[in-house]
Amino acid sequence: MWGTTVLVAVVLALLCAGIGSYISYQKGRSEAEGALFGFFLGPLGLLIAAMLPTIYAQPASYERFQENNADICPDCLSVVPKAAKKCRFCGSWIESVPAEESTQAQAEGVESEQDSHELPHGW
Numbered sequence: 001m002w003g004t005t006v007l008v009a010v011v012l013a014l015l016c017a018g019i020g021s022y023i024s025y026q027k028g029r030s031e032a033e034g035a036l037f038g039f040f041l042g043p044l045g046l047l048i049a050a051m052l053p054t055i056y057a058q059p060a061s062y063e064r065f066q067e068n069n070a071d072i073c074p075d076c077l078s079v080v081p082k083a084a085k086k087c088r089f090c091g092s093w094i095e096s097v098p099a100e101e102s103t104q105a106q107a108e109g110v111e112s113e114q115d116s117h118e119l120p121h122g123w
C-alpha cells in the first residue's frame with residue numbers, strides 16, 4: 001500500500017510541477033519557479049504561482065532592438081536602423097553625436113518650447 005501512496009504523491013507532485021512551470025512560463029517568469037511551487041506545495045503552490053505578477057517582456061525587447069543595430073529617433077521616438085542618417089518617419093537627420101552634445105541640444109529644445117508656451121501669456 002505504501003508504494004502506491006508514494007507513487008501517487010510523486011505523480012501528483014510532478015503533475016503540479018508541470019502545471020506550475022506552464023503558469024510561470026505564461027507569465028514570463030522562470031519556469032523553474034512555478035515547477036518548484038507546484039512540486040513542493042501542490043495545488044497551493046499553483047495558486048501562488050498564478051497569483052505572482054506577470055513579467056512583461058518590454059524592456060527585454062527594447063534591449064533586443066538596440067542589439068539589432070536599431071535606434072530610437074530622438075524627434076519622433078520611432079525605431080530606426082542605427083546606420084540610418086535620416087529618420088524615415090519624421091525626416092529629421094540622425095547624427096551620432098556625443099552624449100554631452102545631445103543632452104545640451106535637448107535642454108535647448110526644452111527651453112525654446114517653454115518660450116513658445118509663454119508667448120501667448122504676454123499677449
Ligand SMILES: [Zn+2]
Binds near residue numbers: 075089
Ligand atoms: Zn523621427
